[in-house]
Amino acid sequence: MPQTLPRPTFLLATPLSALTLPSHAADSNLRIHAPYVRLAPPGAAATCAFMRIENTGATDRQLIKAESPAAKTVELHTHINEGGMMKMRAVPFIAIKAGGQTELKPGSYHVMLIGLTQPLKDGDPVAITLTFDDGSQQRISAPARPIHAEAASHGGMKH
Numbered sequence: 001m002p003q004t005l006p007r008p009t010f011l012l013a014t015p016l017s018a019l020t021l022p023s024h025a026a027d028s029n030l031r032i033h034a035p036y037v038r039l040a041p042p043g044a045a046a047t048c049a050f051m052r053i054e055n056t057g058a059t060d061r062q063l064i065k066a067e068s069p070a071a072k073t074v075e076l077h078t079h080i081n082e083g084g085m086m087k088m089r090a091v092p093f094i095a096i097k098a099g100g101q102t103e104l105k106p107g108s109y110h111v112m113l114i115g116l117t118q119p120l121k122d123g124d125p126v127a128i129t130l131t132f133d134d135g136s137q138q139r140i141s142a143p144a145r146p147i148h149a150e151a152a153s154h155g156g157m158k159h
Contacts, residue, residue, distance in 0.1 A: 021148070023101055031053070033054060036056075038050070047113050047120070048081060050105050057098055065130075069117065071117060125141040125144075127139065
């Protein structure tokens with residue numbers, strides 16, 4: 001009687017893969033607050049996501065990658081003053097100090113969504129997966145908001 005290896009191999013692979021999932025879904029000391037995506041003007045192919053990342057742990061952490069099905073390319077960015085002109089630049093990571101927080105906001109750090117896969121409407125949820133330096137991931141839903149709503153949410157400050 002011939003052995004059928006595919007079935008036992010599949011059964012063994014499933015429990016092993018299930019064992020690796022908690023490391024990516026495990027609760028961490030990082031909390032994501034008030035995420036949102038800037039509603040892009042009609043015809044715009046890119047926009048930004050903003051949020052506050054709180055680190056309640058005793059170890060400095062880094063946001064090292066972001067992904068979203070809403071865009072062909074997703075990058076971590078900041079603004080820099082270069083010769084009196086503000087310019088956006090990709091960064092390899094965004095630091096979150098132990099016991100502190102990092103604000104991703106207009107004119108500072110942000111998640112850049114480039115090559116939007118479809119136009120966004122006010123209130124549309126945008127799925128974003130954030131990957132941190134320890135390999136953990138957090139999946140968030142950030143609603144699309146118009147620019148004027150940003151000023152109201154930041155105490156009327158202009159950006």
